[in-house]
Amino acid sequence: MEAVRVKALRCPACGGNLELDQQNPNIETCQQCQAKYTIQWNRSSETGQEEALLKPLPKRIAYEPVPEVKKKKSGWEPYGWKRGVALVIAFFVIMGAMYGPKIYQRYQMDHGGAAVEETVEDEAR
Ligand SMILES: [Zn+2]
Numbered sequence: 555m556e557a558v559r560v561k562a563l564r565c566p567a568c569g570g571n572l573e574l575d576q577q578n579p580n581i582e583t584c585q586q587c588q589a590k591y592t593i594q595w596n597r598s599s600e601t602g603q604e605e606a607l608l609k610p611l612p613k614r615i616a617y618e619p620v621p622e623v624k625k626k627k628s629g630w631e632p633y634g635w636k637r638g639v640a641l642v643i644a645f646f647v648i649m650g651a652m653y654g655p656k657i658y659q660r661y662q663m664d665h666g667g668a669a670v671e672e673t674v675e676d677e678a679r
Contacts, residue, residue, distance in 0.1 A: 563606055565589055572608075581611065 563572040563582065570586025572593075582591045590611040598605050629636030 566608060
């Protein structure tokens with residue numbers, strides 16, 4: 555982009571008033587279109603007057619921090635609570651599938667099976 559020479563501090567794009575940036579004294583901001591310019595004062599060799607040399611700043615390097623958009627937590631993040639609960643439930647489901655039948659068999663031997671043993675003992679007498 556070409557630098558624009560202006561005598562008054564006016565926005566070359568829209569003619570609005572330029573004001574010094576509060577946080578960066580080398581940057582002028584147009585009050586009308588929010589365009590930013592770096593400013594350089596040059597003494598003209600012809601007229602001997604100060605001239606402001608304005609260079610338009612690309613908007614993408616504007617210093618304003620982009621407000622961070624905070625996503626609402628769904629709970630399914632890597633350490634989200636829903637995922638944690640789902641993992642615990644999955645753990646018990648797998649443990650139940652693996653050991654459930656064995657526990658049931660053991661229960662049958664201790665309780666249901668006891669009656670069978672009694673009858674066997676009765677027959678032996
Ligand atoms: Zn402007």
